[in-house]
Amino acid sequence: MELTGAQIFLECLKKEGVEVVFGYPGGAIIDIYDQLPNYPFKHILVRHEQGAVHAADGYARATGEAGVCLVTSGPGATNAVTGIATAYMDSIPVVIFTGQVPTPLIGNDAFQEVDIVGITRPCTKHNYLVKDINDLAFTVRQAFYLARSGRPGPVLVDLPKDIMQAKAEFVWPEDVSLRSYNPNLAPHIGQIKKVAKLIEKAERPVIYAGGGVISSGAEDELTWLAKSLNIPVTATLMGLGAFPGNDPLWLGMLGMHGTYAANMAINNSDLVLAIGARFDDRVTGKVDTFAPKATLVHIDIDPTSIQKNVAVHVPLVADCKSALSSLKSVIEPTLDQTYSEDSHAVWVRQVQQWSETHPLRYNKGGSFIKPQYVVEKVYEISNGDAIVATEVGQNQMWAAQFYKFKKSKSFLSSGGLGTMGYGLPAAIGAQMAFPDRLVVDIAGDGSIQMNIQELMTAVCNDLPVKIVILNNGYLGMVRQWQELFYNRNYCETCMDAQPDFVKLAEAYGAVGFRVTEEKDVVPVLTEAFALPKVCIIDVRVDPEENVYPMVPAGASLADMLLV
Incomplete structure (x- = not known):
């Protein structure tokens, strides 16, 4: 039985297991909204398209699933751009569906027409303009696959109105295989063994966790590594929650407004294990002074992130969970012989002393709420x-x-x-x-x-x-x-x-x-x-309260302004 493009689109969402759609209707997508009551999705009507993408983004971060939003053409699509760029910068899986004018009118400056594919090319993992209804189901399938796999990110699909009104047989592609896209999930065992040896020899190791730990679901593996080997842990803003914030090995966030202990630990470490992080400028401070005494190991699924901002000694392209699982399988058999409860004890006492002497603090009292x-x-x-x-x-x-x-x-x-x-x-x-x-x-x-x-x-x-x-x-x-x-x-x-x-x-x-x-x-x-x-x-609250510690722009992590 033939279905309209709008029906095929909604059937695709159903097949993908979508439960919630954040959206705002308009003329270019009115055919989708006409069919929406016939489908089991919960639609959340936002009050601005930027809000739709942010809501889908928040849904994705909280669940680990892809967030979905639906907006109309022209200003509906351009209003969504800030949300799309937000998700792109933080590697969040969001699939954005935008309405578009009918294909014969594309390029004619039709009412509410913008080249949203061109506009969002720099801030999406990938994007599509559907020109043939027979490609619709496969395009939606690809969009979800790309958003969720590898380094996650937003994917946009532009849906012309005439494609939503056309009819075709619905054929769902169960499998997706893209010849030019094959994320490397499994780590190179030689590199894993090299990392294990470095950890064994290190006296002052630090784990530096980023959002990739969370998106790959590697929290348990990271926690095992830290606790079993007695290694202090710090994290980026996006990595908060990857390691328990109430654990004795937790140093707090590092970087421009990171803790004294985290920044000093990085500055004095002899081995930094960067896992699912991208060495952002707010983390590194002055790049050529970042971790000056350390061997740097960088584990990341995105090969373009490695060596991009900071030169590392041991690159490891892999999914964080897969890499840490492999590292565990190498370390665990000889754990009792190689490590003891006192492993890195002197180092841990040092970083804990930094935490005790320079904790996060603020001047209490006065006439204002802090x-x-x-x-x-x-x-x-x-x-x-x-x-x-x-x-x-x-x-x-x-x-x-x-x-x-x-x-x-x-x-x-x-x-x-x-x-x-x-x-x-x-x-x-x-x-x-x-x-x-x-x-x-x-x-x-x-x-x-x-x-x-x-x-x-x-x-x-x-x-x-x-x-x-x-x-x-x-x-x-x-x-x-x-x-x-x-x-x-x-x-x-x-x-x-x-x-x-x-x-x-x-x-x-x-x-x-x-x-x-x-x-x-x-x-x-x-x-x-x-x-x-x-x-x-x-x-x-106090109108002139400041955030401390603070590393001034261009300074090293050791040059912190304190309260």
Whole structure:
């Protein structure tokens, strides 16, 4: 039996196991929406297409599955670009379907026509324009395969309106094989043995984990390696949760706003095991001073990431889980003979001493609520079991520093692109995936307004996300740079003209709280977290509090500004 392109498209989503679609209708995709009620998907109507991609992204990060969004042509597609670039920079599997004008009109500057394939080519893993209805099913199948496999990433499929209206027989391709795309999952055993030997000889090893550990599901293997061999662990922003944040071997995040212990450990290590990370500039600081005493091992599934930013001594192209499993199989048979409980004990005592002498801290007291205190209380009240999304800026760094992530897939944040407005729609995506879990968006008063319209999406879908606004009346991170490096020239960073967030919450049908005194932080957070409703908690914090430690741009990790 022949089906329309719209029906074939929806049958493909069904075959892929899609449960949730985040979208916004329009003329170019109206045929899909006409058929949507006949299919078992839960469709979440967002209020802006950027929100659709961020929500799909948050869903993907929280579940490990591909997120799906559906937007119309022209401005619908271009509104999605920031979300697509966000997912691309952080290697998140999202499949974006965009409407397009009918194929005969492509190139004619038709109403709501843009070349979205051309626009998104630099920020997608791959993209497609479907020109023949007979290619539709195979294209959708390829899109999901590419998004999920290898180094994950966003894939876009552009769907012309006439293709959605045409008819053809639905033929589902069970297998996908792309001659030009064969990710190398298994590690080279020779390289694995070389890494094992380096670990055996190392006196000051450090594990540096990135988001690739989480996307490959290698958390258990990484934890085994660290605990069995007594190796301290640090992580990138995207790697938070890959190793328990309350473990004695945990050093905290490294990099520009990393902990003193993590940065000093890297600076003094003789072996750095970089696993699923890409040596981002916010992590390395001045590249030629990064880990100056260490042999560098880099495990990553993407060969183009290896040697890209930092020259490494032992490259290992493989899936992180596969590589760490192979490393375990080499090390474990001789573990008792080669290692003891005291292995690396002197080194571990040293890094723990750094943690004790220079812990994450802030100046308590005074007339203002400290934002770090608020994050600490969010952690304590949630028992560390919440899914935490963040916006971007100081709020993001304080969340990364002061919330101890015990499990993976519990921290959702825009790392590589640094997208303000990410947190609220990402939290919605996560809450959609886990309706019974506490989902908290730690936000700033500037970035929360970037996608505040998605408050309505949360309210009307009964997704009880909690938005904790660390309201300092500034674009805080830019203000901090202006204070430290631009003679306090606070040009255009003051946000004193802002809405009443409590009234705003009420206008959307949510619950609003305002906290102006420290004594009210715990009772208000406790009350809000217990409510089965969307809540905004507007906490008025110290307007000139800074994020420390801080490595100035262009400095080495050892050159930290401390409190």
